[in-house]
Every structure is written in C-alpha cells, then in structure tokens.
Amino acid sequence: MTHDRIRSLDTTHRGSVATDDPCYVVGVDIGGTNLRLALADGNGAIEARWACSTAGLRDAEVVVQLIKQGVEHLLAQHPAANQSLRAIAAGAPGITDVEAGIVIATSYLMGWRDVPLRAMLEEAFDIPAVVDNDVNLAALGESWAGAAKDAGDFVFLAIGTGIGAGIMLNGQLFRGASWAAGEIGYMLISGVPDVSAKRGEPGALESMSGGEGIRAQWQNHFRPESNAPADDLTATQIFDRALDGDPPAQALLQQTAVALSRAIYNIALVLNCPLFVLGGSVGMHPALIDATRAALATLNMRTPPRLLHSVLGVDAQLIGAIRLALLTAAVSGRPPIL
Template sequence: MNSSSNANSAAPAAKKARATKPARGKAPTDRRTGSRRLAEEHGLVVGVDIGGSNLRVALADIQGKVLEKWSTSTRATSSPDMVIAQIVQGIDSLLRQSSSSRCALLSVGAGAPGVTDAKAGVVLATSYLKGWRGVPFQHLLESALGVPAAVENDVRLAALGEHSMGAARGVDDFVFLAIGTGIAAGIFANGKLIRGINCTAGEIGYMYVPGATEEPTKSGAPGSLEGMIGGDNIRLQWSKACNADTRLHNLTATEIFARASAGDPMAKSVLDRSAQLLAYAVYNISLVLNSSLFVLGGGIGVSMPLRDATERVLEQHNEPSRPRLVISSLGTDAQLNGAIRLALITAKTHSKRRV
C-alpha cells in the first residue's frame, strides 16, 4: 500500500505544526489539508478481537507498534449494540492512558468469530455470539466512532497477523490453522487472503478425513473433523480412556498432550489419534493449495507435542511435497495483531481516496 500524498497547500500555521513533532497520538484538530496529513503521519489505529467470551482492544501507532491494551468480558453483553458500546469504552480508556484524544484516531479493524463478509462489512452468522446474524458491524463501528472501519473473520485476521509480523512473515502461500474448541483455517494464496464466494473458505472443521465420522453434518452441529479433534471431543476421549480415575477428567487438551509426552500411554493414544486426523487434513489441504507452510495456532494448535506427532505422520505422506509445520509465533495475539494490520490498511486506503 502507498502512504498518503503530500498536501496540496497549507497555511503558515499548518507548516509550523509540521515542523514541530507532536506528542504521541496528539493530532491537531484543524481540518485543513496540511493538518490532516500530519494527523495521518502521527495518528493512531485500533485493533479489536471479539471472542465468544472476551473482547480485546489494542491501540497502536501508525507503524503498528502496540501502545496499550484493554479487555473485558462479553458473556453477559454479547448483543451487537452492547459490544459496540464496550468497544467505544475500551478505545476511550486506551486514549486516556496514552494521553491522546479521539481526533488522533484514524481507523479501526475488528475480527468476529463467524462467517464474515469483509467486503460488505457484515457478520453473516456466528454460533459464538447470540443474535449475530446479518449484523452490519462495519457501519455500526463507523457510526459510533466517526472513523473508517473494517471487519473480518477472526481466523483470517490471525493469518493476516502471522503474515505481517509472525511465523509466516514474507510467505505468500501458507495456511493458518486455528485449533481450539472449533477448527478453521485462514488461507493466503499469492499473497492474498482467500475468502470464497460465500465467505466460507477455510471452514475445514467440516472436512471429511479417514477415521472421522461420515454422517452428514446437522445445522448448528460441529463438522466431521471438528467433532473428532476439537477441544470438547479430545476431552471426551480422555474421560473415556481414564474412566477409573475421575481426578484426571478435567484436564485440558494441552495438558493431556503434555502427559503423552511424559509417557502416559492413555494420553498418548488420544494424542496419536488427534495427530493422525490433523495430518490427514493438512495433507489434503496441501494437495489442493500447494502451500509451503502451515502455522498452528489456537489454544490447542500451539501444543508442541501435537505439532511433533502430526509431523511424524506427515513424514509418511510426503508426495508430491510435504508442507512445513510451525507453531504460531504470535500465540493468542495473532488475531489482535491482524486487526491492527487491517486498521493500518484501512487508514492508508482511505487516505489515498482523499487525494
């Protein structure tokens, strides 16, 4: 993306303002072209990650450096209007912490957990937020904040974050796999995010692989792959395996995989099954996309025992080529970093339009 153009003309006061470096995030309120250019060069952007239970907001400078973070729960406030109010509250809090004002804000990028039409700025459907169907979230953000906004699926934002500053930096063909309670992929091909005609590209939780259930997926139910290696099913497998010892029933998937690495045979059987199914999914995706890299993220995907076990399965399936598996370098901040990157792109795009 190109940066904003030079101002056409500016009054002496504006020239004086350009000669003096402003305090962090302090953009002048003057509406003239020169002052606007100064605001764009020293302004701030906001990244928002909307989860099923938590909302995270980050304030960053125009280079993408995170200055402040804020978070809150969405468990009791998940309606679109209430989430918008929380975002506004978070942004105002961050601006106060950084001694900045609303006039310094250039743009907002937000990620939502569900099928999202990024071009229209609409969250089409999500099972994680009640009542979210056909929500014009971009418009709601812009109306509340008075700055350009952009909305994207949260897993695609994680891929954008890894591409811009994480494990896939400089890699134009890769897949980010978010593995947690659900499973989904953010796909980069030829340096661009792939969304698909109905904005559902990457919904690999519905993929059928050997060993997974072959029953058609019912509306609202997990897909075949997700139903086998999503977090809930991994814990269910573990509970069945150690039925006699109820003290171990509440272990998380990553704790189960850690026990497998320590030599627990029951945990190893759960890990091996999950790794085999994941390896099949990775192999099949790589055959279609010929991606050179798969980045594993999400609460379960960052498990090193899972990565290593999956790698061992893939070693047996290396024709015509075997993709490289790495753990996300951004971890839980992948979505938030992607949202900041989206906000930066949005700010530059609107700056170019004003030229």
Template sequence: MASRILKTMRRTGGKHTVAPRLPMRAEAARPSQLRESNCRLLLNLLRGNSPCSKADLVRKSGLSATTVSVSIAHMTRLGLIEDLGDGESSGGRPPSLLRFNSSHGLVAGADVGGTRLRMMLADLNGTPVAHWATHLNERQKTPRTIVSLMQTGIREMMQQTDVSARVLHLTVGAPGITDVDHGVVLAAPNLQGWTEFPMRALVEREMKISCTVENDVNLAALGEQYRGEAQGVDDFIFIALGTGVGAGIFLRGALHHGADWTAGEIGYLPVYGMPREPVRLEETGQLERAIGGAGVEAMWQKALRRERRAAKADLMRLHAPEVFDLADEGHTLALEVTTETARILADAIGTLSLLYNPQLVVLGGGVGAHRTLCSATEAFLRENEFAQPKLRASSLGPEAQLFGAVSLSLSAAEAGLLC
C-alpha cells in the same frame, strides 16, 4: 439459520443493501493509484530504515529521484514524514534525514470472542501502545453492546498511551462467516443477533471511526503473516484448533475468502472411520467433533474410563493442552490421545496440501498451538508424499487476531491518508 442466510446470499448473488466499499475494476492502473503505491512502498522502506536519506530511498526503492522527491513532499505535507535535518556527511553536502512519523495517528483492532472482547491500540508502525479486554456475559454478546464496549475500550486505551493522535481505523474480528466487502457478519452461531448484521455501518455511525469487519480466523492468519510465524511467506494456511476448527487461507500475498466468504471451513472435513453424512451448517462438522477442544477431551475421558484408574476425577477434568502436556511427560494414555489427535490433524493437513500445496502451515488456537501436538503431527505428515509443508506452532497465540486486525487497520488508514 445460517444455512438459510447462505442460500439467500446465493440467490441474491450475495448482494446487500449496504454499498460495497471496494469495487474491483479490471482496468489499467491510474496515475493516482501509482502515486499511492509509490508512497506505500516508500513508507514501508522508511519504517524499516528510519531515519534515512532521500538517496537511500531512491536506491532501495528503484524509483526515480523525481518520483521519490514528489512522494516525500506529499507525505511530509500529510504529516507522515518528518525531516530530522542534516545527517552525517560522507564528503559532500550532508544529506537530510527523513523519518516516518509513526505517531501521526493510531489504529485499533478488536477480537470478539465467545467469552471475551479484547482490543489493541497501535501506532502507525503497528507497535502496540495499549491493550484492553473485558469478559462478556451472555447479554453482552449483542452487536450494540459490543459496540458500546468497544467505545469504552478505545477510551480506556487512549488513557493508557501518551500518543495523542486520532484513531484512524478500527478492525473488528467476528467469530463467524463475514462479508468483508460489505462489513456484514452473515452468521456467528456463538453470538446473539449477529445474523446478517451490518457491523461496519453500526461502528462507523456510533463510533465515528472508519471500520473493517473480518472473520477472526482470517485475522489470526493475517497476524501470523504480519508479526508471527508466517512473516515473509506469501502462501500459507493458518489452522485454528480450539473450541472450533477453521482455517485462514493466505494466497499470493492476500486472504482467500471464497464466493460466499466460507473458504477454509475445515471443521467440516471428513474424518477416516466416521460414516458419510451430509454437511449441515447448524451442526458441528466431523473434524471439529474429532479434534476440536471438546473432541480431544472426550477422547481423553474415554481412554481414562477404559483404564479404570484411581485418581480419575482430577484427570477427567483436564483440558486438551493439559493432556498434551501430560503426553510430553510420558503419560501413556495422554500420549495415545495426542497421537490420535495428530493423526487426524495430519490427514486434514494432507487434504489441504493436496488442494493448496502451501509452503507453510501454522497451527494456532488454544489446542492447535501446542508444540507437542505440532511435533506429533509432523511425524504423520512425513508419511504423506504430497503433504510436506513446513509446520510451525503459532507463537503469537491469541494476539494473532489482534495483530491481524491492526495490520488491516494500518492498510486502511494508509489508503485513507495517501489517496
């Protein structure tokens, strides 16, 4: 099904009837873009150094005093900057102190998972001010029900916070292949009715909030860059190892999506020892079968059966992270399964490294973020002379997607306010 869609996409050159939002023009920068980029630069400096004087901003930005003055005036009119009055004098006239008004608006992020819908509300500093989550039963996984649940979520989060500002933007993370330009989810096999679904249009119509839709693993990568293990890193790969296996590719300071929005589908990478097979969208790929949650658990159960131990029943039911916990305690079989998982994961990172040569790989997801797995994988990577990126286990966990969503919402909200 998803395959048919991708083929249609290719035939039509990926054109949808929904008009694209972000037309890219290979042209020189315009003065309006320059003003927006100057304002963004100053806002980011103010965020990190609030309160500070105009002189501080001139020094830190490298922009001219005139440009800084014009930009500050513009942003003060918009309500994004507040003048706190006189600061401490260092001799002459005391400088006026400026502060970024992070309560000028709110932004939201949502993560649609296979079993839960989670949301986060944040101020314009990206600081979370409220969380909300709900369990999803099978019937609730349609796009319309999700939108209606998100409306409830926003309402309930607004009640939790005392910031009484408008929600300027909502970013929705979808567990599937997503055309971000058009806000269309192309294929999300674990949900119902999401095939080629124009989610952004529905959200904007029903919720009256401007919206971005993005793949959930890509959002997690953004989240790690924004608030997690990849802060300040311009080239890294986030690997989500959970029920599914996928990667978010962050290059030169931005996500790499690919021509059909499928870059990073590493769940289909070949695994040593498995036979050659055609790659099919409807089927699970080799890497995912081998070391996705179910793969690790199958490996564990097979090892247990081989040993014919007593008290097997309890052990048989362990989830992948619990197997890694046991390995940490020295359990031989668990150690064996952890090592085998790490070996296969290291091979995949080896392949990623040959092609991308990233500075850093962040391991995330319910299975991947385990520190024991991370150390075991590092040991295998050292064997491979082309694959020595830094390896870090995610510390944000499932918050990564939400922080990623918030960071996209912030960018969109700023662009909307400043342009």
C-alpha cells in the same frame, strides 16, 4: 465499500511509513470468551491494550458498547491518539462479509446472524471501520509480523474450541465466494465419522482435532474408567499428560495428530501450499505439532509442507486487526500512512 477497495486492503505492502501527521488505529479481537483491544501507531507498534470477558455475552450491541468503553480507556491512557484515530478493525469469530461489513454467522457460542458490525462501529466512533473473520485476521497477522513473513501461500490453522483455517494465496487473503473459505471443521477425512455434522454442531474434523472434540473424546473413549467422572480435562491438559507419559493421553494425542495431518494433507493436495502455521490454544501446544509432524511424515508427499507454530500466539488476531486497520486508514482518504 467497493470490491476494489476490499481487494486493495490486501495489497502486499509489508512495511508502513508514518508521515508527520500522527496516525493511530485500534485493533479488536472479539473472541468467544474475551474481548481484546489494542491501540497502535502508524507503524503498527502497540501503544496500549485493554481486555474484558465476553463469557455468556450474545448481544452485538453490548459488545460494541464494551468496545467503546475499551477505546475510551485506551485513549485516556494515550491522549495523543485522541485526534489522530484513523480506523478501527475488528475480527469476529464467524463467517464475515468484509465487503458489506456484516458478520453473517458466528458459532453457537455467540449465535450472531447478519450483524452489521462495521456500520455499528462507524456509528460508534465516526472513523472508517472494517470487520473480518478472526482466523483470517490471524493469518494476516502472521503474514505481516509472524511465522509467515514473505510466504506468498500459507494456511493458518486456528485450533481452539473448534478448528478453522485462514488462507493466504499469492500474498492475499483468500476469503471465498461467500466469505466462508477455510471452514474446514466439517472436513470428511478418513478415520472420522463419515456423517457430516449439522450446522452449528462440531464438524467431523473438529470432533477429532478441535478442543471441544478432544475433550469429548477423552470423556467418552480415552479416560481410564477408574478415574472419577469429574476428571474433565481440557485438550491442553490432556496433551500435558501425554508429555508426562500418560498412555491414554498419548493415544488421544496420536489420534488428534493423525486426523490433523490428514486434514493438512488434503488441504495441501488442493492448494499445493508449502506452509501451515498452527495457532490457537490447542494448536500452540508443543505436543501437538510434534505428533502432527510425525504423522505427516508417514504420508507420501511430493513436497511436504512445513509446519510451524504461530509466532504471535494469542495476539495473532489482534495484530492482524491492527494490520487491517492500517490498510483501511491508508485507503480511507485520510493521510496515507503506507
């Protein structure tokens, strides 16, 4: 796939027009805990969904086999798509070379290194395939059909187990010279440990504002000593407690929000970016966005960015994958749909 073809995948066409020739695509979201698929028509409308667990799964071949099972299931549900499947796009939880179609590295959870996922998918399905980083796809989804429609420049912040950013500049995904733009979990902001983390371990910012980091902070610094050791809350459970007025949980929420606001501030200084969209299971928590907005307001910014929740929620990556698949179908020489 040429560089020009990749660039053309990011064109700013916002709509899509189905021709008489039917067109379907599959979007795939490969997560650390779940694999989710959707079949969509040429307008991006989802016709059918399929999902399964990926907990403990590390083998890319097995993941592709699961995707194959899922696609067969989707086509069985929607036989009209059988002869009209034009492209498949998959988001992977790691740094992904979109041009080469290779997942360079995922986090310790899956442990992928240099997996030629695009070739594996093209072999499995004999249709054009494309792969990208999942947070990039979430940004693409929000830009196409979510909180960032018509936003030329914005940053999608995915806060789940860790924290990562998808960056859209001038209406195009900005992926960086070696496909690692937005890997902000390691950011060295004031108030976090000033030693950079080893690769594969939670980074400095992540250790304060990512789901696993928040959980560890609770265990090690915030949980009342009188509580049982088994009081192992998740980040969202801790934030629920904060909303209920629990002081230690509120203190940890505040620490998380201050760290996140400083990361947003630093990114906004570099990019002068007017919009940040918070997504991911932790990022979607209502307590976090309110506390982060309040923390941002205490910083002196010439043009403070807006902070919005993801509109697509857990579907952001999947819808971004559908969008990328539609763009891929449009440039693949099959009947154009855009």
